[in-house]
Amino acid sequence: MNKHQEEHTGVLESVLRRCDALGLDSWLLDQTAGFIVQPGAPAHGCEVVRAARAALARPAPHEPVPVLIGPEEWAVPLVGPCGRVLVVRCGAGLSPARLCVFLREMADDLDRQIRDAGLLHDFSGKLMQSYEETYTLFRIMRFMASSAEPLQQMRMVCGNVHQILPFGWVCVVFRDDPRVVDDLRGAVVVCGECPIAKADREKMIAQMAATASEDGWTKVHPPGSCQLAKACGSEIVCDPITYDGAVIGMLLAGNKGGADPEVASPEMQFIDAVADFLGTFHENLARFSEQRAMSIGTLQALTAAIDAKDAYTRGHSQRVAFLSQSIASAMGMGPDHAERVRIAGLVHDVGKIGVPEAILCKAGKLTDEEFAMIRRHPEIGHGILKGIVLLEDTLPGVLHHHERWDGRGYPHGLKGEEIPLVARMIGLADTFDAMSSSRSYRPAMPREKVLAEIERCSGTQFDPTIVAAFGRVDLSQYDAILQQQHDAEMAGHRRAA
Numbered sequence: 001m002n003k004h005q006e007e008h009t010g011v012l013e014s015v016l017r018r019c020d021a022l023g024l025d026s027w028l029l030d031q032t033a034g035f036i037v038q039p040g041a042p043a044h045g046c047e048v049v050r051a052a053r054a055a056l057a058r059p060a061p062h063e064p065v066p067v068l069i070g071p072e073e074w075a076v077p078l079v080g081p082c083g084r085v086l087v088v089r090c091g092a093g094l095s096p097a098r099l100c101v102f103l104r105e106m107a108d109d110l111d112r113q114i115r116d117a118g119l120l121h122d123f124s125g126k127l128m129q130s131y132e133e134t135y136t137l138f139r140i141m142r143f144m145a146s147s148a149e150p151l152q153q154m155r156m157v158c159g160n161v162h163q164i165l166p167f168g169w170v171c172v173v174f175r176d177d178p179r180v181v182d183d184l185r186g187a188v189v190v191c192g193e194c195p196i197a198k199a200d201r202e203k204m205i206a207q208m209a210a211t212a213s214e215d216g217w218t219k220v221h222p223p224g225s226c227q228l229a230k231a232c233g234s235e236i237v238c239d240p241i242t243y244d245g246a247v248i249g250m251l252l253a254g255n256k257g258g259a260d261p262e263v264a265s266p267e268m269q270f271i272d273a274v275a276d277f278l279g280t281f282h283e284n285l286a287r288f289s290e291q292r293a294m295s296i297g298t299l300q301a302l303t304a305a306i307d308a309k310d311a312y313t314r315g316h317s318q319r320v321a322f323l324s325q326s327i328a329s330a331m332g333m334g335p336d337h338a339e340r341v342r343i344a345g346l347v348h349d350v351g352k353i354g355v356p357e358a359i360l361c362k363a364g365k366l367t368d369e370e371f372a373m374i375r376r377h378p379e380i381g382h383g384i385l386k387g388i389v390l391l392e393d394t395l396p397g398v399l400h401h402h403e404r405w406d407g408r409g410y411p412h413g414l415k416g417e418e419i420p421l422v423a424r425m426i427g428l429a430d431t432f433d434a435m436s437s438s439r440s441y442r443p444a445m446p447r448e449k450v451l452a453e454i455e456r457c458s459g460t461q462f463d464p465t466i467v468a469a470f471g472r473v474d475l476s477q478y479d480a481i482l483q484q485q486h487d488a489e490m491a492g493h494r495r496a497a
């Protein structure tokens with residue numbers, strides 16, 4: 001019995017109850033159950049069944065026509081779907097024709113009422129689903145604006161789409177393509193239960209992402225139409241994530257559950273909207289990353305220019321940046337944190353821009369006044385960088401990289417753990433590099449001597465924990481940078497000659 005037939009059967013039962021309330025004898029007959037009469041068989045049961053059969057045999061069975069069943073006694077049948085017939089007895093004093101009109105109108109009214117209630121119910125269900133989808137989109141948008149890791153944001157998007165739509169699983173995949181930002185390149189995030197084993201699934205999805213053609217994109221893959229749809233045994237929705245007009249990833253969903261296994265239009269619209277969000281999200285990440293790379297490039301050029309004021313400090317900032325990052329990693333900091341330490345190391349001496357070249361490059365002994373000017377470079381650097389949001393977390397390293405563990409450093413004479421950790425790391429990296437390279441006042445010291453000096457100063461100039469971490473740093477890469485910078489300088493000299 002379909003939904004409409006069920007509703008109509010409900011109409012006949014309602015008419016039966018109303019007839020009963022009006023004191024009219026009435027019965028509901030069910031043809032499929034062999035014309036069982038409800039409720040109870042009437043005294044003239046044969047006539048009632050005969051009237052029902054006569055009605056069903058007529059060319060227009062739904063129009064009630066009275067059947068004479070006795071002297072001044074009629075049976076008026078009202079036919080419903082599925083062979084159910086309501087029969088109402090029309091005795092003396094009642095007009096059978098009027099009873100027919102009355103029954104027909106009552107049935108039509110009830111039918112309309114039930115249909116309207118059904119429409120309202122459907123509409124309110126759709127409205128509720130739309131509200132939930134809109135709210136989910138809002139939640140996704142808000143989370144994408146947060147500072148969480150991009151991969152974690154993808155997991156959240158996947159989880160929310162899976163929660164709101166009746167799919168068995170949802171997946172976000174980004175192509176292994178240089179246009180995709182580093183954090184998301186080649187990433188595959190799946191939420192829900194996919195009937196394929198993880199390794200096979202990831203292989204199929206990555207292959208699908210790599211080979212999907214931008215022209216004539218197929219949004220719904222019927223079961224069996226591609227490797228993934230075949231393995232899942234269901235339709236696969238596949239919406240492209242784009243960046244600068246090119247497809248860089250996909251939002252996939254499959255194994256739809258519920259009464260209707262076919263993907264519906266509102267579900268497609270929702271998936272479309274989320275895929276668009278993901279495209280915008282990636283674009284923001286890419287633009288931010290470009291901007292950051294540009295800013296870091298500018299900083300590198302600036303610090304290199306400052307280092308170049310003195311021939312003996314060329315490449316110093318880049319090497320200190322590398323060593324600071326290596327110490328941070330050796331201390332167990334994650335890649336993001338270590339990268340921030342690297343940037344702080346890169347800009348630690350930016351304040352030297354405010355120190356005259358004649359003082360920075362002076363070969364002889366510095367006067368007290370000249371020495372005082374050099375000692376001002378951490379505060380000058382701090383003053384230069386403090387308005388730049390991107391470099392906010394480098395400020396403690398810039399200001400305090402000349403403090404000493406025993407409190408005899410500058411500018412504030414901070415002691416022990418009062419000195420920010422990043423400044424303690426840069427302080428050691430700075431001293432190591434200064435001793436390892438030639439200066440205007442002395443040649444480079446041998447490696448063993450430098451390491452012995454660092455060890456000797458542990459607990460006085462340096463934090464012992466950082467000295468221990470430095471002992472775990474592989475210095476071969478540092479030596480490679482030193483050699484590379486030396487070769488580049490020699491090549492420059494040859495070109496100039």
Ligand SMILES: [Fe+2]
Pocket residue numbers: 348349377401402430
């Ligand atoms: Fe410095």
